[in-house]
Amino acid sequence: MKAVRFHEYGDPGVLRYEDVEPPVPAAGQVRIRVAATSFNSVDGNIRGGFMQGPIPVELPHTPGLDVAGTVDALGEGVDGFAAGDRVIGFLPMDKPGAAAQYVLAPAEVLTAAPRSVPPADAAALPVVGLTAYQALFDHGKLTAGQRVLVNGAGGAVGGYAVQLAKGAGAHVVATASPRSAEAVRAAGADEVVDHTTTGVTAAVTEPVDLVLNLAPVDPAELAALVTLVRPGGAVVNTTVWMPAPSDEERGVRGIDLFVRSDARQLAKLVELADRGELRVDVAERVPLAELAALHARAAEGTVHGKVVVLPPA
DSSP states (O other): OEEEEESSOSSGGGEEEEEOOOOOOOTTEEEEEEEEEEOOHHHHHHHTTTTTTTSOOOSSBOOOOEEEEEEEEEOTTOOSOOTTOEEEEEOOTTSOOSSBSEEEEEGGGEEEOOTTSOTTGGGGSHHHHHHHHIIIIIISOOOTTOEEEEETTTSHHHHHHHHHHHHTTOEEEEEEOTTTHHHHHHHTOSEEEETTTSOHHHHOOSOEEEEEEOSOOOHHHHHHHGGGEEEEEEEEEOOTTSOOOOBGGGTBEEEEOOOOOOHHHHHHHHHHHHTTSSOOOOSEEEEGGGHHHHHHHHHTTOOOSOEEEEOOO
8 A cells, every 4th residue: 555654753855655565453443444634733743753752653654643534444343333434533643644545543533424524524623623622622611601712713723613612602702814814704703803913912802711722822922811811711722832821819720732532522523514513624635645745835834724635546
């Protein structure tokens, strides 16, 4: 089969498009014929060697945390799936990923793919959708009637966060550049702040219950976000190289988010998509053979929105 792997850590040039033996499922595993994976920023950090402590991988390593595809073979003891089932999942970060024609997945990370989304495009949902869901509800404890600020709403996680928060009955304030402002409004934001012309702390004049920070802001900007939060609220931060600010005197929690695979939550997101209550957006579709070029573009900051990666048929 064709796969993209890196045999040593480094810049995007270490990614090789090569022939690899198809994997054989062990007990509890499912082999998936991959319809698509997607690019996540953590893929670049793992490839660059910056995550060797928290995410140790065995070299050569195949990237690709998201998978959408069709069940091809079952390992011993797997129940609930059959050959031909369409599935999606968030694969273990320290195991071979889905930038290949076939990949193995623990059965417990998989759920049925959405029926309303093209098979390959469903790869745009797991990692970023779960990041948004866990930030808002597991950590932020968001409930109807609350106010939430999504800082950096123009990205892939932000698009899901705005939709999910609005769907939960929250008032959504979102920051976005002019390039993505219309998409953020379409996702359901009640207020959109142009962060390229206006400081966020100056623009948000009414306190919020939750700040979700998705943007790589400087430390002073991140620290200032806590001043926007009502007593008892929270700042949930996904830029984990900078700790989330907190304010103990006012009971404002600071939470650093590390997304985890959760098939039950992913099934909830699939249900929302199939009910027309969650839109799965794909900005680009690129062939697997061009994954190294995609990593290079991402390193230059020229990738915008969610990109799915398609192996050869």
